[in-house]
Amino acid sequence: MSGSIEVRGLSRTFHTTVRRPGFAGALKSLVNPERVAKEAVVDVTFDVAPGELLALLGPNGAGKSTTIKMLTGILTPTAGEARVAGVVPYEERERNARNIGAVFGQRTQLWWDLPVRESFAILRDIYEVPEREHRARLGEFDELLDLSSFWDTRVRHLSLGQRVRCDLAAALLHDPPVVFLDEPTIGMDVVVKEQVREFLRHQVEERGRTVLLTTHDMTEVERLAERVVLINHGRLVLDGSLDEIRRKFGSTWQVRATLADPHARVEPLPGIALLRHDGLKVVFGPAEADAPTVHQALKAVIERYEVTDIAIDEADLEDVMRAAYVQAEAVSRAHAEVPSGARAEGV
Amino acid sequence: MAAVHAWRAARVTPLGELHTPPRMTAALLRLTVQVVLVASLWNGLYAQTGTTAGLDRDQAVTYAVLAVLASRLRELDQYAGRDTVLQHMHFGTIVYWYLRPLAPQRYYALRALGEQLYGLAWALAGYAVCLAVGVVRPPESAAVAGVFALSMLLGQWVLYYVMLVIDQLCFWTLRNGAAMLILIFAQNLLSGVYAPLWFFPDWFITLSGFLPFQATLSVPLSLYVGRIPLSEAGAQLAVQAAWVVVLALFTRLLWRRAARRVISQGG
Ligand SMILES: Nc1ncnc2c1ncn2[C@@H]1O[C@H](COP(=O)(O)OP(=O)(O)OP(=O)(O)O)[C@@H](O)[C@H]1O
């Protein structure tokens, strides 16, 4: 049961009718509807290895949810192919359903009128989970998510944070190797968010589940994901580690050191520029080309100089992502101007 | 893999009701008031006019009270549980129906079955009480009782499909409020909940003969009170069965189209 996700050239175009404004416009739309095509996802390719957590990032309307819907089998792609745990999700929906768990942030799959535990029991029956296994798993989830304090409450009376925690548990009750989470921590307070992160980390590290997650919360990405895929206007902009993204879009780190030896010869290091030198205090920053990550720079500085004090300043991920989105925007615009077919691959 | 335990999803309605005692009290109250009102209405009418449309007072009261009890079998409003197709389309939670190893049509059917069985418990209890206090007459014979039970089963089956069609409309319109209101009215009028059909003009009866509503309630109740004699029961049962088959095929087609619509729109 290998929980890999393979996405090859996945595309999805929506056809919608434009609603013209005003009464005359509405009449016109009725008689002669104007159809437009919207490319929500365009030729996206990536892999997620079993037991890996990947964050799918991008600004609003980038195509994240559309991608997840195709991978869960709710939506058929217009081109390309996807395999989740070896199954083509939109072709074998029921078989795929046993391999995956999914949470769509604001939408609950629990039964509104029933106590949460009854919802869990119904899901147990639907997924044919043996009672002993079910009870053991509930115990495990309770330990991590504190469910028992409210799982006898009816769903309609739960707070948002409580409900989403229950939804997370509900999605994992049948022990799926692959989990899709579309903005799972939306609207949660910091304590609950941390709890959920802890839970997800446990699911990935201890249970070996593959997790594909979308979020707009960069702290979350930082704490959870080693690898991210960035999409914009439906196109893949970047696939790499957080470090790579930092290097690419957020090379605004500084390393501030206090030297032990006032007579030391201070000079730039490979990929590292000397920004300031004032007595014992020196400040390094990334050079124009081949800048290392802040951690590599820190190591290089310590290895080269004897220092009494050292500190780093780093652009936080929010800034980095903002830069990445802005640049991605420019790239997409360039794409839009180049006639298709003459398009350059990648960024 | 055959679903061994999935049938237990049928418990959703009864469980929801048991967890909401005020709703049960309200149901009890409404049923009592309706039965009392309907019984006194028909008793009063007959006190004025004597035999009408070939039906004596006891038959008319029995018909009307049974109609009230039977309409409890399946409530036409299930919004409280937020588990209607309309609400799932509105909140976008319909996606979860397509994310489970239980097909949406199976889940829908199981859910409806639980609801009907729950309603049946109410109807039977109400029937027993009405029988005990003499508001309704017992069936003429064991044969009538048997044919009535069979006809009632088929009638509920037809009703299930009629409501399913209305629910399936939501996949295309997102709003079925108007259709639902028309259906409830048509169902009550044409199935004979408001008044037995034979009080209506001929053209109306002919017209309703082409619609499935008569098969839901009017036929079984007419069999019970003896308005349709046992000798004609076979033909009536056949018509009901035919409606079941036609609607089953039609709704199956709609399910397939609904699935295609969901997977092309993404719910
Ligand atoms: N059913 C649909 N019909 C038409 N257009 C759609 C449909 N679903 C999505 N879109 C469009 O496709 C694009 C991508 O939408 P998607 O929901 O995947 O974005 P997202 O990355 O999840 O954004 P967000 O961060 O806001 O959730 C949007 O421009 C959206 O308007």
Ligand SMILES: [Mg+2]
């Ligand atoms: Mg989204």
